[in-house]
Amino acid sequence: MGDNQHDVVVVGGGIAGCFAAATAAAAGLGVVQLERKSRERGGFIACGDAIKSPRNPSDYPGPIDMDAIADDESVLVDNNIDRIEFWDEQLDVRKVLPYETSSNVVDRYEFGQRLLEQAADCGVEQHYDTVVNEVLQNGRVTGVKAIRQGEPVTYECDVVVDAAGAQSILQDMVDFERLDTPGDSTFEMPHYTHFGSAYREIIETEEPVSYHDAIVGKPLEELGYIWYFPRTPTQINVGLGFQMNKEPIPLVDRLRRDVADRAEFRGADVAEKFDGKNKLGSSIALRRPLDSMVAPGYLAAGGAAGTTHPITGKGIRGAAYSGYSAGRAAVQAIEDGDVSEDGLWEHNRWLYREHGEAAKLASWDAYNVAASSIDVSVLRAVTALLPEAELREIVGTAREVDSLSSKALVATGVLKNFVSEYRRGTFDRLGVSTGELYDAVRGVRTTRRYVSEYERQYDAYPADRAAFDAWRSDRDRIDREFYDALELAPSEHKY
Ligand SMILES: Cc1cc2nc3c(=O)[nH]c(=O)nc-3n(C[C@H](O)[C@H](O)[C@H](O)COP(=O)(O)OP(=O)(O)OC[C@H]3O[C@@H](n4cnc5c(N)ncnc54)[C@H](O)[C@@H]3O)c2cc1C
Structure with missing residues (x-):
């Protein structure tokens, strides 16, 4: 195998990418994972940081050791969330929805870093500062082109896993209709109205907040919500998001207006991260998982496959199990010597039929x-x-x-x-x-x-x-x- 010839190329160093890459590498395949960010910034991703049942192996299957991650105090800060609270302050309405399974708010950056480390430990070759800007195809997807540390690089492979997140740029690059399929391609291209736009800040308060053991949601003037998700009693992930089929909301201004009105945020400041404030925004899938997430030589997982909860926008778990599924299906197809749509179908089948959570979403x-x-x-x-x-x-x-x-x-x-x-x-x-x-x-x-x-x-x-x-x-x-x-x-x- 040449330098840039691999069994599997995984695009994206997020949750889906790490679960897919680790699963395929642990099964003995040659896997390269491409991430546009630097090694230091890998895993620094816009998120509300709320994670449900982190120790449940059915939600986090495969070789990534989630117990070890959950035991890591820098990731799963000691903060057992036991309920969701919904506040409509204008109407003085408060609903309390107790959780039956464990839920936490993580430090998403530390979580992302541990996932990348574990993927590397499984044998994944990781290329950071690598931006994928073209997909190669010839009847099937055969690889990608990228700019790595300023230099053009070509990666050839049997299977590309698209784990590049919601509104994945890879899906604009693949010409699905020109791939060899028995009829029309089954891969479903999402529409931009199926996404939301979301933004969050990590705010440090002077005093512990009263809702340190709850995640809080409040309605917005358009379909969407503002959240307060406490990482610790004094470090709150505060954010908001709206769906793109509605009038756009200026997210940063709207968030400032919200926190300006609240006593606990008086004197509070946005935490520092790297060379600035800890603020990030991104798009989020708010649709059902794609009807079909496969094409010849290509699998989509996580945000790129729409495995996010269509009401709450939570997608950490979905990215984990769909990443695992993509890695697993790639292994099976490569072993069978069939990376056609049919050969990779196991990814769709497992998610909808065997695991089943995609069917629920x-x-x-x-x-x-x-x-x-x-x-x-x-x-x-x-x-x-x-x-x-x-x-x-x-x-x-x-x-x-x-x-x-x-x-x-x-x-x-x-x-x-x-x-x-x-x-x-x-x-x-x-x-x-x-x-x-x-x-x-x-x-x-x-x-x-x-x-x-x-x-x-x-x-x-x-x-x-x-x-x-x-x-x-x-x-x-x-x-x-x-x-x-x-x-x-x-x-x-x-x-
Ligand atoms: C503001 C916000 C708040 C959220 N809150 C929650 C929450 O509280 N709980 C929850 O469960 N979910 C939440 N979600 C959803 C959750 O974050 C996503 O569902 C999840 O991160 C999807 O994981 P992923 O691995 O598919 O994609 P991502 O985490 O988006 O990772 C994709 C990776 O691909 C890389 N990449 C993209 N394009 C390229 C390219 N061309 N070349 C190389 N690399 C590339 C990116 O840099 C990134 O590292 C939130 C999302 C947002 C935006």
């Missing part, structure tokens, strides 16, 4: 579609109205209100909240009529029904490429029926 995206279709005032009114169990279901991916008794409890809860919020004048202040509220609650019920319908469909995701077209047209039919049930205009159709 895809089904839960129905809530994003529904929330995008209503006015933010109505959305805030519905949030005030819905009991905690139902909200927890929407921001998670677990069924909470399925049994008849839980449904009855939720219905009673809605009624109780309606009476108390009506008396407090919440709906008047939002300018939301009872009719609009009724329609919106009906919309939530309709959406729950379609979430179940999507779950059934994604649980039947095709085990091989041959059955994909029929499966997709069935899924598209569910999309159309769902849009009709919500009475969406064609311009509001997400896919």
